[in-house]
Amino acid sequence: MTAERRVPLLKLESQHNEIRDYVLPEVLRVIDSQRFILGEEVERFEREIAVYCGTEYALGCASGSDALLLALLALEISPGDEVLTTPYTFFATAGAIVRAGAIPVFVDADDKTFNMNSELLREVMRCHPKARGVIPVHLFGGCADMERICSVAAENGLAVIEDAAQAIGADYMSRRAGGIGQIGCFSFYPSKNLGCYGDGGLVTTNDRALAHRLASLRVHGCTDKYFHQWIGINSRLDALQAAVLRVKLGYLDRWTEARRRNAGVYRELLAGTPVFTPVQAPYQTRHIYNQFVIRCPQRDKLQAYLKASGIGTEVYYPTPLHLQPCFGYLGYRSGDFPCTEQLAAEALALPIHESLTKADLEYVSERIRRFYQ
DSSP states (O other): OOOSSOBOSOOHHHHHHHHHHHHHHHHHHHHHHTOOBSHHHHHHHHHHHHHHHTOSEEEEESOHHHHHHHHHHHTTOOTTOEEEEOSSSOTHHHHHHHHTTOEEEEOOBOTTTOSBOHHHHHHHHHHOTTEEEEEOBOGGGOOOOHHHHHHHHHHHTOEEEEEOTTOTTOEETTEETTSSSSEEEEEOOTTSSSOOSSOOEEEEESOHHHHHHHHHHTBTTEEETTEESSOOOBOOOBHHHHHHHHHHHHHHHHHHHHHHHHHHHHHHHHTTSSOBOOOOOTTOSBOOOSSEEEEOTTHHHHHHHHHHTTBOOBOSOSSOGGGSGGGGGGOOOTTSSHHHHHHHHHEEEEOOOTTOOHHHHHHHHHHHHHHHO
16 A cells, blocks of 8 residues: 555654754854853753743753652652552653662553543552552643542652653643642653753652752752762753753643644544544643544554554553563562553554644544544
8 A cells, every 4th residue: 555645653853943943043052151061041941841830840850750760769759668650651650660769559540541540549559558659640641630649649648749741731620730749740852742852851849848859869969069968860951951942832832732733633533433532531621632542443453554554653552561571570460450451452642743734634534434444
């Protein structure tokens, strides 16, 4: 089959072309300053992104993975502590828990929102009364059920760390992701809605003491030159990335609204097909669609058919965390988290980026319809 057109999953070059004349002078300005690590440029970005996220404090770091680890360290999650999270997420969520010396405890996903099933959290918590924290993931750009999750956490003395790596600008009941739990964690990986030109991350909080601790932990726990209050890590956002992100931040809402419109078009065009389009729960008052993930019968065959049609797709995530070989010591088995395993077998991400045309969306949808005829 010869593809009639090409619809890539991502098209970062189009985004870059739109901002090229604005971002390159900013990058050159930082190069000319010869101040590359943290400093004034990063501080400016931190102030601007804190306002955007509706938090008192925002601190840049080297990656979203490091953001999660810094959050765990700041909350004094210690070796042997248990931290609850979902097995249907990117590896870094559980990886950071283990890097902190703690033990991941999984809670199955919800089959409609793909996020942690908050109704199961209390039940899992009863079996793990010594858990110290919970990391809900705002997967694919839609917030988890934070009111219920925070309620269970408060009842049991658990800290709440939001994994908002895919959810910059998402709202939960008009509250921004990253400002609901004790600490929010973001990624600026290039494919994110707000992506830098390399790796980058961020932690947000409304707690002054936590902000102070996080700022120290990202520079080896240093509170004054050559004086280390804590053992931290080396995880700093560099000024070049901050300059890029400051430019992109001015475009973010327009790009996000384009993704939201594209999601609405998909829902209309795919209505009546065998595929299940993502549900936007009432509390997800602003879903930012970092990914538009459908659930579909014969997922792998559909993906191959779409590839032959010139359409880029991706499977997130084919092997859930509880079945990853490196977590075999946790003792989980196939069948322990049926919803997660079903999602791993059926989920497929379609192109959703802001550069898509109506004709692109119609072509993708038409090919999906044709596959199921």
